[in-house]
Amino acid sequence: MPLGRRSAIGVTTLGLLVLAWFMATGANGLISPGRFPTPADTWTAGLQAMVRGYGDATLVVHVLQSLKLVALGFVVSVAVGVPLGLLMGTSATAEAVLNPVFMLLRPIPPLAWIPLAILWFGLGDTAKIMVIFFAAFVPSVINTQAGVRTIERPLIEAARMLGTPHGRFIREVVVPGAAPMIFTGLRLSLQASWTTLVAAELVGALAGLGHLLNLAQQDLYPGMILVGMICVAIFGALTTALLGLVERRTLTWVRIKGDTA
Amino acid sequence: MTGALDPARRMVLGLAGLVGFFGLWALVAASGLVGKAFLPGPLEVAERLVTLLHTSFAGGTLPQHLASSLQRFSAGYLLAAAVGVPLGLLMGRFRLLDDIVSPLFDALRFIAPIAWVPFAALWFGTGFGGPVLIIFSGAFPPCLLNAYRGARQVEPRYIEAAEMLGTPTHRLILEVLLPAATPSIVAGLRIGAGLGWQSLVGAELIVASTGVGYMMVQAQSGVATATVMVGMAAIGLVGVLIDIALRALEARIHNRLERA
Secondary structure, three states: OHHHHHHHHHHHHHHHHHHHHHHHOOOOOOOOOOOOOOHHHHHHHHHHHHHOOOOOOOHHHHHHHHHHHHHHHHHHHHHHHHHHHHHHHHOHHHHHHHHHHHHHHOOOOHHHHHHHHHHHHOOOHHHHHHHHHHHHHHHHHHHHHHHHHHOOHHHHHHHHHOOOOHHHHHHHHHHHHHHHHHHHHHHHHHHHHHHHHHHHHHHOOOOOHHHHHHHHHHOOOHHHHHHHHHHHHHHHHHHHHHHHHHHHHHHHHHHHHHHHO | OOOOOOHHHHHHHHHHHHHHHHHHHHHHHHHOOOOOOOOOOHHHHHHHHHHHHHOOEOOEOHHHHHHHHHHHHHHHHHHHHHHHHHHHHHHHHOHHHHHHHHHHHHHHHOOOHHHHHHHHHHHHHHHHHHHHHHHHHHHHHHHHHHHHHHHHOOOHHHHHHHHHOOOOHHHHHHHHHHHHHHHHHHHHHHHHHHHHHHHHHHHHHHOOOOOHHHHHHHHHHOOOHHHHHHHHHHHHHHHHHHHHHHHHHHHHHHHHHHHO
16 A cells, blocks of 8 residues: 555656746746756757667667677676686785775776776777676676675685585685675666766767767757667666566576586 | 685785786786877876976866865865754654655755766856765765664654753753764765765866866866876875874764763
């Protein structure tokens, strides 16, 4: 029942907001259409982007371009970040050597890498992947390392005592034990990937949602700006949901395997 | 997991890591594998930093750019704290407000702060107001969420006791919820500062005409790589300083709460 009440109020609020949007931006509304688009403007802009295209490509192409870069950047950073986190979590020496370098680079916000990335790689995909890498790889490393630390010591010592080979030890003790934290890291990495990609595309790109936003801003086209923002929100939410699905599957699997092993 | 290292060994290894990092950087820069214009060595970057302290680049010296960045940051951040913390507390206290604001907040949260740049520029211009809105949208969520969580975690007993004694609502919020939620609020303020500072850099890269971010964009288009790197270092350093200041505030508040 409380949930029913809560979602009822939520739906009402969002409904009222849409209504307010219609009223406030209408013919003699409070907000001029030059500042915030009317629902009709937004619809037209969305249709235009989908059918005729905007900024040399249709909306589908922009979305696919952004999704591709987020996926690539995310995979590269996770593929480097998680093993590095495992290494720093399991080896005190590696941790002692790498941690200061890490502490030195970490305060630099990911977005601050954008100008350097453009200098080195231009406006193409490589520069975007480099920026996403610097943003997304940090949460992967930190959370993986923290996850390894949460594994109970007796478990580790038992495995050591039984002479478990290092590869099996990592695969069957460390990774499953750290899995929940690793996924926390992956979620943060994914969020960081989206934020930095949009920023990098806003600064300079040839396609993608950030590029669309940037053109819409230059053209003073509020309807298209809103279309771009809605797409960023929808696909950000979708990829997060997808990762959540993978997380639930994997963690269940890890638990079942742990029980039967 | 091989047990803790003793501090001396740790320090030597840490130094080795740093020396390795700067050494590799210097080596690659000196080797000529990458054009000098694209990868200046650490020393050149340090030299450039010193030069920029008193020489103007893109309309100002480094301290001047930093000052205008900090000005924007303070405005946006203070606004986020001033709106986010009270709203979070009120949401923690009044169910109806919570039910109304939460869905809006959840819907908006998926929009990366930086995606607000076009509207921010359209509404408030690219000088001061626009970037301030971006910082606000970066710093606001943790300010609100942490105040809300802090208020929700207050032991119901205290609230019930206060209610039974007939404490007026404003006093209940100021004298029961606020003190109990303070640790959580301060943690939120710290996270918010980090995100706000980062959003500012993004905003300045895209729209501003002063500030460190702007300096870096200008340097980028002029292939002044050393200046870009100085900008990165300055941004990192100021970010750390902001965090240290907030940590000190956090510690002070903790002490005071414990004594009270």
